Amino acid sequence: MDPVAQLLVVEDDPQLATMLTELLTGEGYAVELARDGQRGLHLGLTRDFDLMLLDRGLPAIEGLDLLTRLRARGRHVPTLVLSALGQPSDRVDGLDAGAEDYLGKPFDVDELLARLRGLLRRPQDHVDVLRVPGGELDISSRSVATPSGEVTLSEREAKLLCALARSPRRVFSRQELLESVFESAEDEGVVDTYVHYLRRKLHRGVVATVRGLGYRLGNL
Template identity: 40%
Template sequence: MKILVVEDNKKLASFLSRALTEEGYVVDVVPDGATAIGQIQSLPYDLVILDWMLPEVDGLSVCRTVRQKGCQVPILMLTARAEVPERIAGLDAGADDYLAKPFDLGELLARVRARGRRGAGGEATVRVGPLALDRAERRATLDGRKVDLTPREFALVAYLAREAGRVVPRTELLAKVWETRFDPGSNVVEVHVKNIREKFGAHAALIETVRGVGYKLGPLEA
């Protein structure tokens, strides 16, 4: 699943992004409603986690705007406004679910998993050659055989699968999977790719190294 978190509180946004990434999701974060509207319209998300109180354009306005434009991406609204009238207003504006702050992380993750199982916003399973990724259950199989991946390994494979056939730069992987905006000079990506290839066994060549650039996931050439 690819999730957009819209939250202007940097500490909370970082916490949510880290928690969701560790669960194997691909996460983008934006701090305001105007940016969120553009992002939702231009990129395919499976879920938007949206704060109500945002600078300039609030969460209700974001909901109304994207719904008026025909976008049906599922929206989970987070807000300190927990009274019934506010919950009704959020749902009427186009939100699909509602969670009051302060919230329990376990409950939020359970709601995200439930949304993934419904497969709304896109196909629940991504297939690249013999590889199948169930984004809702965060399960990977090769020719029907389960591959045990760590949450970070799954997030890395899921991102490469979403971009299948394209060479994904190492810096992009660091930004999207590790949330690192600069190259720390470590070999963390290479280590994870090596571990994934070992688990892929005979299908290790599914992940191609493009020297000096990054990695590409694609079906094996005949």
């Protein structure tokens, strides 16, 4: 007998949350519901799920911010974003943040279930190596293989580079990086400091500055 798939539903609308829980439970899934982003982040960091169904307009922590924080912490549960923000640019933002699929509201129930089945059938590769400008980042060893040799990063340097590399087209504000990577009450200047460290250890183009907005991964 196949094991029951574990689903995390992060949705703040009471009626929709109840409907999704009843629908997915009726389909044979084990469902854990989080009604705000903070609870969703906690469950995503402390429990293992086969799939996450994620709203965007959440209290406490916005949906894509939640997803970015999970990816930065090495949590790679396949995610379908379910949102009223359904324009092409919104879908691009969701996919760039690390979601595997994106469905706008209102949605067709049969299509939602088919997309969930598709994600659960997809082989899940736990990526240990990420492409970065001028080399490859090995997450487990915190080292970057470059044409001139291997460069070892500190834990914080590696976490920062990993967060940028998982969403290479996304621009992260300093506050986003401070919360998702450093998890502390330090000043945003610590982000600038570690960007400087990465550039010094690797090369200046590894992290690009987007004036007035923040940072993104340099051009691959």
